[in-house]
Amino acid sequence: MRVAIAGAGAVGRSIATELIENGHKVLLIDKEPRAIAPDRVPGAEWLLADSCELSSLEEARLDICDVVIAATGDDKANLVTSLLAKTEFSVPRTVGRVNHPDNEWLFTEAWGVDVNVSTPRIMSALVEEAVSVGDVVRLFTFRQGDANLVEMTLPSTSPFLGKPCGLIPWPDNCKLVTILRDGMVYSPDREQPLEAGDELLFVAAPDAEPVLARLLNPH
Template sequence: MRAVIAGAGAVGASVARELHAHGHEVVVFEIRPDAARKADVGGAKLVLGDACDLALLERCGAMEADVLVAATGDDRANLVCSLLARSEFGVGRTVARVNNPLNDWLFDESWGVDVAVSTPSIMTALVEEAVETGDLVRLLRLEAGGTALSEFRVPAEHWLAGRRVGTVSWPQDAPLVAVVRDGAPRHATADEVLEAGDELFFLAAAAAETALRRLLVGEDRAQARPGAGSSSAAGRRPSSSPGAGALTDQASQSPRA
């Protein structure tokens, strides 16, 4: 696999080292000379320059890349890199770092982003997953935000306890993919009888998430906590086309990578 990484800071350099150690061909771009001098990218190729420079990307083989990782500390740069990789070079897979969770709604397919990774959102989801019972927690957004992996822990005396999976009218586009009981995964077959304490994992399309939440937690709690486990901006996502809305500037105050 050929990978292009924008940003040789702590995140980009770590990804570069791991990918190269796994036998992949990796090119890392870093626009800051001081950061480039300090960067430890292992055996990956390090290029001093702007990953948003079309000519530079082409010279360094972006046309043959299988994946681009936009890992700078600037959300603007990560969006532009992703869009260029998809629209100009036809890169098959783009992964972009989200520095400010308020910008999360921008990182979707209209900007060429396949997978958006937001560390604050992931940490929030993991904390909620560890302590919440009886609420639907979004753990991970997949495929440009169109699908999310969500978890629901069945509380005591919940109506699901004692019900067979096949007797529940699950929302369309929100399949139950696994049940974890006492730390052991189980197939979510139609005959599986659910118990209190079970952890249910769903792959839910964005359009089906609200219906799934209403089914599991009830109308009142669903309205009180839309999009649990995600950033607040994701629950009120505006139209996300290039140039739409305001990109929150907090991320640009941090280092570029």
């Protein structure tokens, strides 16, 4: 997979390093000369250019990229980069970094963003996930599929303790993905019983979330 990353700061370099370790080809783009440091991510290609300019993206050959990640520290630049990547180069997948939470509503398909990543939202979700028992916590949104990755830590008062997963009437548009228990990952097969303290991960449509919460924690 070929990935172009706009923004060669700490965030962009970290993403690039991990993608390269996973066997992908990565191009880092930045308009600041001081950000171009090939020795920091030696396995990446580097381009000194402004990702908001069409000519720069043509030079970057976005037409052969599978994914474009707009990871600069400027929300306006991330939106323009995503929009150009999607509309001018038909990049299959775009990911936009949200720096300011007030701008999150802009990072949609209308601006060419398939997936937005908001650091404040992720951090707050992780805090909720760590301390909440019996509440459905939204961890991630799959924008193209209109579904969310949600988590619930099963309370000791749930009516389904000890019940096999296959006997639980899960809501429509909701699927149990996995069960985390005592540091182990369990497959949610039909015979797997639920226990108090289980962390349950679901992919669910937004309207299924309150139904799921009432089902597992009616109290």
